[in-house]
Amino acid sequence: MILVFVEASDDGTSEVSLETVTFARTLAERIGGPVHAVIVGALPEKVVDELGGYGVAAVHHATGAAFDAFGGAVWATAVQAAAGDADAILAPGTPRGMEVAAHLAARLDVPMAANVTGVVSADGGTLRVVRQVLGGGVLEEMDLPQRPAVLTVAGHAVEARQGEPVAATLQEFSPEVAESDLVARVVSMEPVQELDQAGALTSARVVVGAGRGAGSSNGFGEVSELAELLGGALGVSRVVTSLGWRPHHEQIGQTGSRISPDVYIPCGISGAIQHWAGCASSKTILAINTDENAPMMTKATYAVIGDMHDVVPAINAEIRRRRG
Known part of the structure; x- marks a missing residue:
C-alpha cells in the first residue's frame, strides 16, 4: 500500500x-x-x-x-x-x-x-x-x-x-x-489578502514576469497591462522585491512562489538559478531580454532580444488592435 x-x-x-x-x-x-x-x-x-x-x-x-x-x-x-x-x-x-x-x-x-x-x-x-x-x-x-x-x-x-x-x-x-x-501547534489563523493574491499567481494559466529590467518601481505598468490583457497574473524576481519595487507575494522563485502556467513571459529577468527553481515547470516560456546570453533566454521556448519597455508595449498594442 x-x-x-x-x-x-x-x-x-x-x-x-x-x-x-x-x-x-x-x-x-x-x-x-x-x-x-x-x-x-x-x-x-x-x-x-x-x-x-x-x-x-x-x-x-x-x-x-x-x-x-x-x-x-x-x-x-x-x-x-x-x-x-x-x-x-x-x-x-x-x-x-x-x-x-x-x-x-x-x-x-x-x-x-x-x-x-x-x-x-x-x-x-x-x-x-x-x-x-x-x-x-x-x-x-x-x-x-x-x-x-x-x-x-x-x-x-x-x-x-x-x-x-x-x-x-x-x-x-x-x-x-x-x-x-x-507543544508546537497553530493556535489561531488570520486571513491575509496577500496570501490570496499569491494563490492567484500559483494557479494562473498565464504569468507575466518582470525583473531588474523594469528599471524602477514605476516600470511595471506595461507588464501589468499585458498580464491583464492575457487574463493572467503578474510575478517578479527576487531582486525586485529586495529593492522594494513590488510586494513579496508576487515573487517567483526558490524563496517565493512556484508556478506552472501554460505560458510564462519573463521580461527583463536574467534567470538566476533561484528564479528558475520557481518557474521551471512552465509549459511554454517566452523570454524578453536585451542579453541574448542570459540563462532565461537560453532556456526559454522562445526568446525576443530587446528592451522590455519597447517590446511589451508593442505586444499590448497588437493585442488591443486584434481585439478591435
Whole structure:
C-alpha cells in the first residue's frame, strides 16, 4: 500500500495533493499495491469522491480535538497510525507536507527524500528516486532502502491527472496523542489578502514576469497591462522585491512562489538559478531580454532580444488592435 498525506479545504483537495496522488499511482505501478490517502482534521464532504476519481481506494480520516489545528508532530502521529505496513508514505512538497514527513521519518528512523520529481527504479527492495537540490538547479538520485519509503513530491513535478475511478471508502480513526506532540501547534489563523493574491499567481494559466529590467518601481505598468490583457497574473524576481519595487507575494522563485502556467513571459529577468527553481515547470516560456546570453533566454521556448519597455508595449498594442 502507498499512503499519501493529503491537504484539503472547503474548495476540495489541493492541487499539489492531487499531483502527489498522481505520482503515487505511478509509483504503485512499480511496486504494486493500492493508493490510500490520509487527511487530518476537517474533511470536506466532496473530497472522498474527488480522490476516488484519482484512483484512491481508501481515505483515512483522523478525527479528534487534537487534530483540529495544525501541528507537525501531532499530525505525523495520525499519518503514522494510518500507515500500517505501507511500502511508501508520500506528502506534497508544501510547508506542512515537509514538516509532517520530517517528523514521520524521524519517528520511523528512515531517511526522507524531499522534493522528489521521479522514480528511477524499485529493484531489490530499494526505491531509487530523483530529487531537486540547490533550489532545483541540480537533480540527484537517492536510494531509499528501508520501508516505508518516506518522501515529498516537488510541486508541479507531475501534472495532476485523474485515474481509473474507484469508490473510495472512508475509514475514520482517532489515534492517541502524546502531550509532547501538542507543544508546537497553530493556535489561531488570520486571513491575509496577500496570501490570496499569491494563490492567484500559483494557479494562473498565464504569468507575466518582470525583473531588474523594469528599471524602477514605476516600470511595471506595461507588464501589468499585458498580464491583464492575457487574463493572467503578474510575478517578479527576487531582486525586485529586495529593492522594494513590488510586494513579496508576487515573487517567483526558490524563496517565493512556484508556478506552472501554460505560458510564462519573463521580461527583463536574467534567470538566476533561484528564479528558475520557481518557474521551471512552465509549459511554454517566452523570454524578453536585451542579453541574448542570459540563462532565461537560453532556456526559454522562445526568446525576443530587446528592451522590455519597447517590446511589451508593442505586444499590448497588437493585442488591443486584434481585439478591435
